[in-house]
Amino acid sequence: MDSYDSSHFNTFGLDQPLPSFQKLKGEREQLPVTRNLNDFWDEFTKNDVLIVSGGTGSGKTTQIPQFVAYKAQEMNIRGRIACTQPRRLAAVKVAERVAQEAGCELGAQVGFKIRDDHKISEETQLIYMTDGSMVAQAFNDRNFSEYHTVFIDEAHECNNNIYILMALVRRAVKARVNSRSKLKVIVMSATISVNKFVDYFKDDAQVAQIHMPGITHKVDLLYLGETPRHTSSQPHQQSDPEPNIGHIVEEACRIVAKIVRNQFPTGNILVFMPGVIEVEMACQRIRKSIGEVDVISLYSAQSGAAQNAIFRSSTERRQCIVSTNIAETSITIPDIVYVIDTGIEKVKRLMPRIGAFEVRPRPISKASANQRAGRCGRTRPGVCFRMYTEQDFERNLRDEPDVEIARDDVSAVYLKALAFGFAAATLPFIDLPPFENLAYANELLLDLGYINDQFQVTNAGKRAAQNPFEPNWTYAIDVAKVKYPHLAQHIVAIATICSSMHSIFAAAPARFMASSLASRAEFADPMSDLITELNALYAFETEEPKLPDDRELDQWCNRRFLNRLVMGKILLQRNSAVETMQIRFDEAPVALNSQDRENIRRILARTFFRNIAFRIPSSGGEVRYRTIHGNFEVIASQDSMLNTGGHPWVMYDTLNRARSNTYMTKVTHVEPEWIADLPFFQDDRMKKNYHGNIVQKRVKEALDKAREP
Numbered sequence: 001m002d003s004y005d006s007s008h009f010n011t012f013g014l015d016q017p018l019p020s021f022q023k024l025k026g027e028r029e030q031l032p033v034t035r036n037l038n039d040f041w042d043e044f045t046k047n048d049v050l051i052v053s054g055g056t057g058s059g060k061t062t063q064i065p066q067f068v069a070y071k072a073q074e075m076n077i078r079g080r081i082a083c084t085q086p087r088r089l090a091a092v093k094v095a096e097r098v099a100q101e102a103g104c105e106l107g108a109q110v111g112f113k114i115r116d117d118h119k120i121s122e123e124t125q126l127i128y129m130t131d132g133s134m135v136a137q138a139f140n141d142r143n144f145s146e147y148h149t150v151f152i153d154e155a156h157e158c159n160n161n162i163y164i165l166m167a168l169v170r171r172a173v174k175a176r177v178n179s180r181s182k183l184k185v186i187v188m189s190a191t192i193s194v195n196k197f198v199d200y201f202k203d204d205a206q207v208a209q210i211h212m213p214g215i216t217h218k219v220d221l222l223y224l225g226e227t228p229r230h231t232s233s234q235p236h237q238q239s240d241p242e243p244n245i246g247h248i249v250e251e252a253c254r255i256v257a258k259i260v261r262n263q264f265p266t267g268n269i270l271v272f273m274p275g276v277i278e279v280e281m282a283c284q285r286i287r288k289s290i291g292e293v294d295v296i297s298l299y300s301a302q303s304g305a306a307q308n309a310i311f312r313s314s315t316e317r318r319q320c321i322v323s324t325n326i327a328e329t330s331i332t333i334p335d336i337v338y339v340i341d342t343g344i345e346k347v348k349r350l351m352p353r354i355g356a357f358e359v360r361p362r363p364i365s366k367a368s369a370n371q372r373a374g375r376c377g378r379t380r381p382g383v384c385f386r387m388y389t390e391q392d393f394e395r396n397l398r399d400e401p402d403v404e405i406a407r408d409d410v411s412a413v414y415l416k417a418l419a420f421g422f423a424a425a426t427l428p429f430i431d432l433p434p435f436e437n438l439a440y441a442n443e444l445l446l447d448l449g450y451i452n453d454q455f456q457v458t459n460a461g462k463r464a465a466q467n468p469f470e471p472n473w474t475y476a477i478d479v480a481k482v483k484y485p486h487l488a489q490h491i492v493a494i495a496t497i498c499s500s501m502h503s504i505f506a507a508a509p510a511r512f513m514a515s516s517l518a519s520r521a522e523f524a525d526p527m528s529d530l531i532t533e534l535n536a537l538y539a540f541e542t543e544e545p546k547l548p549d550d551r552e553l554d555q556w557c558n559r560r561f562l563n564r565l566v567m568g569k570i571l572l573q574r575n576s577a578v579e580t581m582q583i584r585f586d587e588a589p590v591a592l593n594s595q596d597r598e599n600i601r602r603i604l605a606r607t608f609f610r611n612i613a614f615r616i617p618s619s620g621g622e623v624r625y626r627t628i629h630g631n632f633e634v635i636a637s638q639d640s641m642l643n644t645g646g647h648p649w650v651m652y653d654t655l656n657r658a659r660s661n662t663y664m665t666k667v668t669h670v671e672p673e674w675i676a677d678l679p680f681f682q683d684d685r686m687k688k689n690y691h692g693n694i695v696q697k698r699v700k701e702a703l704d705k706a707r708e709p
């Protein structure tokens, strides 16, 4: 501990650090990472890239960047330090904590930056930010010249932003290797496939790995016995059986009751559920049956204020926090002693042949299980209840989460890579997308004109890569800007609605489904679910200033099954997108007239031309459609206003595969005349059979008719 004695904890050399500095100093000195900072520094000075692993809660995220900041200050190194996080909540919370530890105001020496918000000033030396923000910065500064050190934290999450960031920093390290201001990169995680990362960097940089041993407090792992977790009666005979969610929620609630009622020592409880719906289900159940705890939900759609409630416990009562995997990495929630890990997560997957997405609950990875357990044992010893057997953990859980790039739509990350100057033939990702997914992205980007047939990015593609939306939404906005400028702001609003992870219509339990759908009649557009949602959003925007009383606004939303928080966030994001994309914005949009609405549908049809389906004759009551080219049978989702089948040609936002059906979400009626001129609908692109004849004859006839002068 020679070079990091307690006097050096005053990282930024403040004359008068805030009292929190003294208060937290003792705790920091006890952290395992603190004991190993000398070894870390040795490796740091000798290498360009360091891969750091260490136990959860050992102090990686909070201590190591601070230590580097202190050393940099001592050595007069110019520039800043960035430390990236996969989630916004973590970036903000960690920055708050580190500012307290350093004894400065948030936004002074220590700050944060996330999409739509930041607290940074001239003097900021250490910035916690989302990996997405860091990638966005690289468009203006490819070599990250503002920074002397970049930390990529929680690298095991392997999301698309982390992959592209790795590629960017690898290139920047090489570019700056002979300059006076070298770039150092630290890749950190509690559970990391070290070799994979070392291999990735070793040809371009001096790279080493370092493990920082030690744990903060003991965590007891309690595996629960075999429970009937699967809907299938013979779970092990299926390759990936569907977990029985209802049962899992029930079981988790029973464990909460056990902790509370069997007088387990005091301490708060954190329960991990697969998704928001299960979080709400569990919260309702616990509130109803276990009166002794304060129940709090935690997921990304919530407002910052709601999320802050968990960090500022105001009562003496035990808290039970029910969370999605937003709480899985990085954050320290005070006084968590019990973690209940259901062992399930929801994962989105692209099925490129159909162009459909599938969201399925499935078992988590070992890495995620360790992260979940690591949310306790941070400020005192903890207990983690794993709702699976030890054998399940050892034998059946994958080591690492499935990388996003291997399962999701890659068009956005692929376009970014090309826009950053990487070649399509040598994509710089640690793992490559499956060939089919890449082919899917290629075709889409080619159709949108964002790449050419040499797989080079076009100028339009370069601009699109920098936008906050997926490529096809950027395209829709561009079409509007050129042809119907006064409609661009509405397309931005629709794009924001569709890009949100959460629906503006609150999820209604089955028995309220009918009233929930009936309440949408007020906003209904019979031609487009997207315009229906737009109407609802605008109704909320108009109502909000008229109802300053929070409760009244809540009531207004509840009566209409509208999700107030989601709409609030969407409006903020819309405003920021309108600004960054320099869209003409009319503060008080006049009600859309019928021509405007038709033109909006036209823009959507000419953008999402790959998402068009036509009605097919079907027996029975159900109205069925087939996708063009894909020739895949689909139906409109239950909550679509257009599921009565009055429209022969429709366009959808996404296809979701659930059980044996494929559902079109957010359906819009379109006309063949609007799209018949596009290359996608010419004979040479139509699906042919073995003899070379067009399979979808009726589609061709309709298109030919539409093309007649």
Ligand SMILES: Nc1ncnc2c1ncn2[C@@H]1O[C@H](COP(=O)(O)OP(=O)(O)OP(=O)(O)O)[C@@H](O)[C@H]1O
Residues within 6 Å of the ligand: 031, 054, 055, 056, 057, 058, 059, 060, 061, 062, 063, 097, 189, 190, 216, 329, 330, 331, 332, 333, 334, 374, 377, 378, 379
């Ligand atoms: N907000 C907080 N309140 C109380 N203690 C905290 C807080 N944030 C951090 N700590 C303390 O600092 C320790 C180190 O936290 P840090 O986030 O740096 O660990 P880590 O090694 O990055 O963990 P992980 O692998 O889970 O990301 C925690 O174990 C906890 O004791």
Ligand SMILES: [Mg+2]
Residues within 6 Å of the ligand: 060, 061, 062, 153, 330
């Ligand atoms: Mg961390």
